Each structure stands twice: as C-alpha cells, then as structure tokens.
Amino acid sequence: MRDFTYGNPTRILFGRGQIEQLAREVPAGARVALLTGAGSIRNNGVYDQVKAALGERLVSEFWNIEPNPDVLTVVRAVTQIRADRVDFLLAVGGGSVVDTAKAAAGLALTEGDAWTILSKGARFTAVLPLGVVLTLPGTGSEANQAAAIGNRATSQKIVFLNPGCFPRFAVLDPLTTYSLPPRQVGNGVVDAFVHVLEQYLTFPVGGALQDRLAEAILATLLEFGPLTLEKPDDYEARANVMWAATLALSGLIGAGVPQDWTTHNLGHELTALFGLDHARSLAAVLPSVLEVRREQKQQKLLQYGARIFGIRDGDETARASAAIARTAAFFEQMGLPTRLSAYGIGEEAIPRVIDQLKAGRRLRMGERLDVTLEHARAMLTRAL
Amino acid sequence: MRDFTYGNPTRILFGRGQIEQLAREVPAGARVALLTGAGSIRNNGVYDQVKAALGERLVSEFWNIEPNPDVLTVVRAVTQIRADRVDFLLAVGGGSVVDTAKAAAGLALTEGDAWTILSKGARFTAVLPLGVVLTLPGTGSEANQAAAIGNRATSQKIVFLNPGCFPRFAVLDPLTTYSLPPRQVGNGVVDAFVHVLEQYLTFPVGGALQDRLAEAILATLLEFGPLTLEKPDDYEARANVMWAATLALSGLIGAGVPQDWTTHNLGHELTALFGLDHARSLAAVLPSVLEVRREQKQQKLLQYGARIFGIRDGDETARASAAIARTAAFFEQMGLPTRLSAYGIGEEAIPRVIDQLKAGRRLRMGERLDVTLEHARAMLTRAL
Numbered sequence: 183m184r185d186f187t188y189g190n191p192t193r194i195l196f197g198r199g200q201i202e203q204l205a206r207e208v209p210a211g212a213r214v215a216l217l218t219g220a221g222s223i224r225n226n227g228v229y230d231q232v233k234a235a236l237g238e239r240l241v242s243e244f245w246n247i248e249p250n251p252d253v254l255t256v257v258r259a260v261t262q263i264r265a266d267r268v269d270f271l272l273a274v275g276g277g278s279v280v281d282t283a284k285a286a287a288g289l290a291l292t293e294g295d296a297w298t299i300l301s302k303g304a305r306f307t308a309v310l311p312l313g314v315v316l317t318l319p320g321t322g323s324e325a326n327q328a329a330a331i332g333n334r335a336t337s338q339k340i341v342f343l344n345p346g347c348f349p350r351f352a353v354l355d356p357l358t359t360y361s362l363p364p365r366q367v368g369n370g371v372v373d374a375f376v377h378v379l380e381q382y383l384t385f386p387v388g389g390a391l392q393d394r395l396a397e398a399i400l401a402t403l404l405e406f407g408p409l410t411l412e413k414p415d416d417y418e419a420r421a422n423v424m425w426a427a428t429l430a431l432s433g434l435i436g437a438g439v440p441q442d443w444t445t446h447n448l449g450h451e452l453t454a455l456f457g458l459d460h461a462r463s464l465a466a467v468l469p470s471v472l473e474v475r476r477e478q479k480q481q482k483l484l485q486y487g488a489r490i491f492g493i494r495d496g497d498e499t500a501r502a503s504a505a506i507a508r509t510a511a512f513f514e515q516m517g518l519p520t521r522l523s524a525y526g527i528g529e530e531a532i533p534r535v536i537d538q539l540k541a542g543r544r545l546r547m548g549e550r551l552d553v554t555l556e557h558a559r560a561m562l563t564r565a566l
Numbered sequence: 567m568r569d570f571t572y573g574n575p576t577r578i579l580f581g582r583g584q585i586e587q588l589a590r591e592v593p594a595g596a597r598v599a600l601l602t603g604a605g606s607i608r609n610n611g612v613y614d615q616v617k618a619a620l621g622e623r624l625v626s627e628f629w630n631i632e633p634n635p636d637v638l639t640v641v642r643a644v645t646q647i648r649a650d651r652v653d654f655l656l657a658v659g660g661g662s663v664v665d666t667a668k669a670a671a672g673l674a675l676t677e678g679d680a681w682t683i684l685s686k687g688a689r690f691t692a693v694l695p696l697g698v699v700l701t702l703p704g705t706g707s708e709a710n711q712a713a714a715i716g717n718r719a720t721s722q723k724i725v726f727l728n729p730g731c732f733p734r735f736a737v738l739d740p741l742t743t744y745s746l747p748p749r750q751v752g753n754g755v756v757d758a759f760v761h762v763l764e765q766y767l768t769f770p771v772g773g774a775l776q777d778r779l780a781e782a783i784l785a786t787l788l789e790f791g792p793l794t795l796e797k798p799d800d801y802e803a804r805a806n807v808m809w810a811a812t813l814a815l816s817g818l819i820g821a822g823v824p825q826d827w828t829t830h831n832l833g834h835e836l837t838a839l840f841g842l843d844h845a846r847s848l849a850a851v852l853p854s855v856l857e858v859r860r861e862q863k864q865q866k867l868l869q870y871g872a873r874i875f876g877i878r879d880g881d882e883t884a885r886a887s888a889a890i891a892r893t894a895a896f897f898e899q900m901g902l903p904t905r906l907s908a909y910g911i912g913e914e915a916i917p918r919v920i921d922q923l924k925a926g927r928r929l930r931m932g933e934r935l936d937v938t939l940e941h942a943r944a945m946l947t948r949a950l
Binding site for chain 1: 568570576577579580773774782783786789790809810818821
C-alpha cells in the first residue's frame with residue numbers, strides 16, 4: 183500500500199425528505215445563491231421543497247446551467263453572486279451544477295481572468311461556502327474537491343481540485359431521482375463505474391482493502407444500475423446507486439493506490455470537441471483503453487474478472503479480454519454505445535483529439551505515465 | 567436502506583514516516599499535552615519521532631494511561647492539562663490512550679463531576695482539539711467520536727459520543743505496529759472484526775452497498791490478521807489491518823443500516839467486573855450471542871457465511887451455525903479463546919453481569935431492542 187493522506191469533510195444527509203434539513207444546514211441569515219439547471223426541479227417538486235426549507239433567507243436564483251458547463255456560465259454566475267452580495271452557494275442538480283457552483287465559489291472571491299485562474303490550478307484567494315442538493319447521481323462532485331469546466335471558445339475542458347471546494351453538506355434524497363430520463367440514469371451509473379475502474383484497474387501495490395472496497399461499489403452498480411432502468415421507482419435500487427456514485431469518487435477507494443485517468447483524459451477532449459455527454463465519451467473509449475493496456479493491467483484485470491464477473495475459464499489473455507467485454511456489455515445494457523462511430527465520430531476526429539492532448543501538454547498519461555500520444559491514437563482507432 | 571447522516575472530519579495521514587507530519591498538523595505555538603501509555607513508545611522510537619516533529623512546542627507529558635482507562639486517570643489528565651494551560655491534545659498509543667484523551671479534551675473545558683458528566687451523555691461545554699498517533703490498531707477510536715471509560719470504584723464502563731471528539735487528524739504508520747506483542751495484535755484484529763459484525767449481522771434493509779463494504783473489511787481482516795502474527799514485519803499485512811480497523815468503526819459501514827451492540831454491551835460489563843481485555847470479552851460472548859439470535863439473524867448469517875466463508879452446503883440452520891463456528895475459529899486462530907471458562911469466569915459471574923445490566927438500565931438490547939436480560943442470561947450461559 184502506498185502512503186496517503188485522506189480526508190473528506192462533506193456531511194451526507196441521505197434519504198427521504200432530507201431536503202428539509204436545509205433549514206438547519208444553511209446558516210440562518212445567509213444570503214443564498216441557488217444554482218440549478220434548465221428547470222427540471224420545477225417539475226419534480228424539488229424547487230418547492232428547497233424554497234420551503236430556506237424559509238425567509240434571501241435567495242438569488244441562477245438558472246439554466248448547461249451540461250458540461252462553460253466558463254462563460256461560471257462568469258455570469260460570479261457576476262450575479264457579487265452583485266447580490268451572496269455568502270452561501272446552494273447547488274441543486276447534478277454534476278454540472280455542482281461544478282459550476284464550485285468554480286463560482288472560488289472565483290467570486292478571487293480577482294483575475296476566470297479561465298486563466300481555473301486552468302492554472304484554481305488557486306483561489308478564498309472560497310464561498312457551498313452546499314448541494316443532488317438530483318442526478320454520477321459524477322461524485324457532491325462530496326469531493328474536484329470540478330470540470332469547459333471552454334467552448336477554445337474547445338477545452340479542464341478539471342481542477344481545491345480543498346476549499348468540498349461542499350459543507352450534500353443532501354441525497356433518492357426520491358428526487360425517480361423522474362430522471364433513462365439517458366441521464368445510464369450516464370450516471372456508467373460515470374460512477376468508470377470512476378471506480380480508473381482507481382482500480384492499474385497494478386497491484388498491496389492495497390487489498392482498497393481493491394475490495396472498489397469491488398463493493400462495482401458490484402453494487404452492476405446489481406442496481408439496470409434495475410433503476412427497469413423499475414424507475416425502486417427505492418432500494420435508487421438509494422444504492424446514489425450512495426455508490428458518491429463513494430466512487432469521494433477519495434476513499436483511491437487513497438493509497440495508483441490511479442489511471444487516461445479514459446477521462448481522452449473523454450474530456452471528445453466532449454470539448456464534439457459535445458459528447460461526459461459518460462458517453464467514457465463508455466466509447468474505456469474498453470479500447472483497457473485492451474491497448476491489457477498486458478500492463480493484466481493482474482488487476484484477472485482479479486476484476488474473477489471477483490466481479492466470475493470469469494475463471496480460459497488463458498490469462500482470454501480472461502482479461504472477457505472482463506473488458508463484460509464491462510462494455512454492461513455499458514450497452516445501461517444504454518450507452520461503446521463505439522465512437524455510434525456517436526457519429528469517425529477517423530478524422532483522431533488527429534484533432536491528439537492535437538488537443540498535445541496542446542494541453544498531456545504527453546504522458548496513465549498510472550505509470552507511460553501512455554503516450556501513440557497509445558492514445560491506438561486507443562481511439564480501436565474505439566471507432 | 568434507512569435514512570442517515572454521515573460525516574467524518576478526521577484527516578488520515580497514512581504510511582511510513584508520517585509522524586513527521588505532526589510538524590505541520592499541530593498548530594505552531596500550541597501548548598501540547600502528549601498522552602500515552604506505560605512506555606512502549608520509548609522503546610520503539612515513536613516517542614523520539616513525535617518529539618522531533620513537535621520541535622520547539624511546549625509539551626506536557628502524561629504517561630501510564632492503563633488499558634480500559636479509569637475515570638480517575640482521566641481526572642488526573644484534566645488536572646495536568648488545566649495546570650499547564652494546554653490547548654492541544656496529542657494521543658500517542660492505542661484505543662485506551664485515545665479514549666482518555668477524548669474524555670479529558672471535553673472535561674478540561676467543562677465544570678462538574680467527571681463521572682457524572684461522562685455517564686450522562688458527555689455534554690461538554692467545549693472540547694480541546696485533539697490529534698492522534700496510533701500505534702495499536704483495533705478500536706477505531708482514532709477516527710470517530712466515541713470513547714469508552716471505566717469506573718473501577720463502581721465496576722462500571724460507559725461509552726460516550728460527542729461530535730467535538732473527532733480527532734483533527736490521525737497518523738497511521740504501520741511500521742509503529744511491528745513491535746506489538748501478539749496478544750495486542752490479536753485483540754486489535756478481533757475488536758475490529760466484531761465492530762464490523764455488529765453493524766452487519768442484523769436484518770436486511772436494502773443496504774446492499776453497506777453490506778459489501780462491511781464484507782470488504784471482514785475479508786481483509788481474515789486475510790491479513792493471521793499473517794501479522796506469522797510475519798510481524800510484513801508491511802502489506804500491517805497496513806491492511808491498520809486501515810481496515812479504522813474504517814471498521816469510522817461510521818461509514820453503519821450509516822443507513824441497523825446495528826446490534828449486544829456483544830459490546832455484555833463485553834463491557836465483563837471488562838468492568840473482571841478486568842478482561844476488551845477484545846477477549848467480545849471473543850468470549852459473540853459466538854453465543856449469534857447462536858441465541860440465530861433465527862432473527864438468519865438471512866444475514868447465511869449471506870455472511872456464503873460470501874465470506876463460501877458456506878453453501880447444508881440446510882439453513884446448519885449453514886448459519888457453520889458461519890458462527892468459522893467466526894469463533896478465526897478468533898481462536900488470532901489467539902483469543904471463545905469461552906468464558908478459558909478466562910477463569912464461571913457460572914457465578916452471570917448474575918453479577920445481569921445485575922450490572924439492570925443497574926445500567928440495559929433492559930432491551932439488539933437491533934430490534936428485543937434482546938432481554940433473559941436472552942443475555944442464555945447467551946452468557948452458553949458462553950461458559
């Protein structure tokens with residue numbers, strides 16, 4: 183096991199009707215910015231619950247945060263936060279809303295050009311306190327310090343980490359997820375699943391407990407992900423998926439083990455260039471990333487195959503490939519195609535992705551920093 | 567899955583040489599009370615490492631905290647803390663040292679009789695900040711809000727919880743555990759294992775993820791517990807046991823599921839009356855607690871047996887009993903007898919334990935509060 187530092191200060195308020203806890207969790211007298219998406223929370227009752235819980239507090243509403251949020255949206259939020267002298271941010275939605283709120287929370291108290299600050303490590307002067315009401319499980323952003331922000335003008339997408347961006351609390355009420363469209367459900371489950379795999383499918387370092395915790399989350403997503411599509415109002419399925427997605431990227435399973443974010447690196451470029459849903463970009467490239475790196479990841483692939491899918495027959499190469507194939511089949515079962523062509527992306531896209539990686543100085547990726555642009559080209563070609 | 571609130575603010579500093587991080591983690595200029603046990607940290611180099619990391623800070627040393635710490639020891643620590651105007655506590659040792667530090671951290675800032683305050687819910691006025699250097703994994707106290715304190719004068723032992731008692735940080739260096747005597751190693755592994763079982767062997771509530779996380783910790787302790795006895799300097803084994811013991815009682819696996827602390831309730835009385843090591847008291851009664859409640863716990867016992875021990879043959883009763891027997895065999899393998907008679911405790915002890923439970927108003931225990939004193943008598947009789 184490698185040395186590590188682990189801590190996660192976000193308080194989780196989980197279960198039916200927990201939104202009413204906002205009355206206690208948001209400081210009395212706070213001037214609140216409520217950040218949210220295009221309006222689904224108006225239709226499913228979440229908006230009314232939030233407003234009721236906030237009571238007499240002043241609320242500045244910021245609507246229409248888009249999927250894969252753009253830095254211009256963040257800048258608009260910052261302008262409103264400053265104008266309304268907001269001192270507490272409440273993100274109500276999924277990962278895009280939470281990530282926008284994290285970026286705005288830091289930029290509101292930091293002078294300078296937004297994109298420059300975010301893309302150079304997000305060293306904020308200070309960060310406004312932030313709470314979350316999660317309505318779309320998947321990204322794990324509700325209980326970590328990371329956020330992903332895009333820049334449509336330059337076709338870029340960056341991820342930043344700042345310990346000030348851990349939400350103070352996250353309300354997770356599985357009932358709020360019942361009305362999600364199947365596409366968002368599938369995206370969320372696959373995003374969480376890939377988060378686990380990128381902290382798990384590397385090479386052994388004696389992190390036996392971390393492996394088993396990762397496998398616990400994978401098995402849970404495999405068991406309940408499909409069930410949320412079949413029976414959208416199955417509380418047990420919704421609750422297990424929601425809690426699994428949070429723990430998938432809370433820092434717990436990645437503490438003390440190598441990590442490989444190659445799939446996310448490639449996926450972010452595909453989203454920035456072609457507007458692909460984040461999870462769909464991952465589903466399209468992960469199987470090919472694993473196949474191209476099958477030999478380097480063989481030991482963990484065999485363990486994954488045996489413990490998660492019961493794969494024990496055939497030689498090692500066949501078993502490792504079978505584990506990858508089962509993973510792709512699961513993504514397809516969740517409604518996500520696992521080929522770039524299914525998203526209308528062809529061979530001509532590959533040099534553009536490579537150029538973007540080069541421009542972003544992503545010349546070495548993976549758990550050993552030995553995934554080169556040539557490997558990336560092979561992965562994308564295989565994923566066509 | 568049940569509704570829950572979960573949060574754990576303790577930062578974990580895990581790995582080789584992490585004690586030097588104290589230089590950063592303990593506030594510069596702090597007046598530190600260093601609380602510890604009988605002196606083992608002088609022999610294994612931990613004391614020197616701690617002192618070096620604390621540098622020029624003023625340190626008030628408090629030695630000789632005993633196993634199953636007594637309230638009089640806590641009171642002595644409080645007197646010294648107040649006299650030396652300490653503003654930061656550093657516990658260096660195992661659960662007894664950490665628990666003493668938690669009680670002292672609260673009592674130092676709270677007026678009134680120590681035992682009265684602790685036994686009536688530990689409602690402290692305020693709590694001094696606390697850090698931990700753990701040298702004996704097992705109790706999980708290094709990263710939770712609980713502490714157990716005894717009162718030899720009245721043969722009592724109580725557990726209190728106070729959110730102010732979460733340590734700010736916990737340093738976990740597996741190297742510091744190499745010199746532990748086998749008895750303490752065995753005790754620690756069994757204590758952690760029982761912590762998991764008491765949050766797991768209840769009845770199903772749809773907490774599938776919690777079950778799998780609990781099983782991850784159990785499997786890790788089963789794999790590496792015996793190895794720490796066979797190969798005391800196996801870093802991988804020590805590291806996995808240490809991290810597993812912390813996560814076993816960090817709040818994570820118990821969030822959203824029923825809990826059954828009957829074994830701890832009985833064990834605490836046995837320790838208070840007869841001075842039994844905490845873990846040994848648990849090892850002696852757990853198998854009998856499970857046998858007496860086998861029918862009520864059958865579904866979880868079958869799941870436990872199948873997933874952890876691969877028990878799939880025989881009828882349900884036989885499989886449940888086999889799972890209990892395998893658990894007892896594991897405790898014996900770790901060097902802990904699983905019968906009260908092995909600790910010199912006979913039938914005459916039973917009415918005394920029952921009287922103590924009655925005096926402490928523990929008339930109904932277990933995950934459904936339907937374990938009566940008659941059940942307790944049957945459990946203890948079976949455990950003789």
